[in-house]
Amino acid sequence: MLAWMTLLAPSVDAQEASVSAVELAGTWSLSETLPDGRVMQVELLLMHNRTFSCVGTVEGQSAEGKSADGKSRDAKPADGNFTTVAPFWTCSGSWQVRGRQVVWNYVNSSRPLTGSARADTDDIVSVDETTLVLLSHATGKRRELSRVQLRQ
Secondary structure (H helix, E strand, O other): OHHHHHHHOOOOOOOOOOOOHHHHOEEEEEEEEOOOOOEEEEEEEEOOOOEEEEEEEEEOEOOOOEOOOOOEOOOOOOOOOOOOEEEEEEEEEEEEEEOOEEEEEEEEEOOOOOHHHHEEEEEEEEEOOOEEEEEEOOOOOEEEEEEOOOOO
8 A cells, every 4th residue: 555655646846855954064165266366165064953154265365354464355456465364253143944945044154144134044955975955045055065075
């Protein structure tokens, strides 16, 4: 009887199946080249207790928007060399999974956030042991994160 029920049950598309928070817990990293050529790197820690923290760095720019020499860095320098990597943004808060979405609630941020930016939702495009692909509701950007493997 169970075999017949299994055969007759509608198939569930993997893209529609819910994602477990356990699948997302861990440390993830993202590296992205910005339009001006600098590289942004983000490390995101998703804890099992549904809290998160992140640190973002951008070559040559600190959290205050200044380089190590104190000058504003809105564009790539003439020599093309960015040498400073300092925290550009740190944040923390809580997260939860709802079906195939992750909902972020920012509690702390080193950069100012407006009221509407304190909560954000991303669609979970895919997740496996090594890769998490998110699609931001706020920006429409698709980002691919890699799981950070613990060193043994």
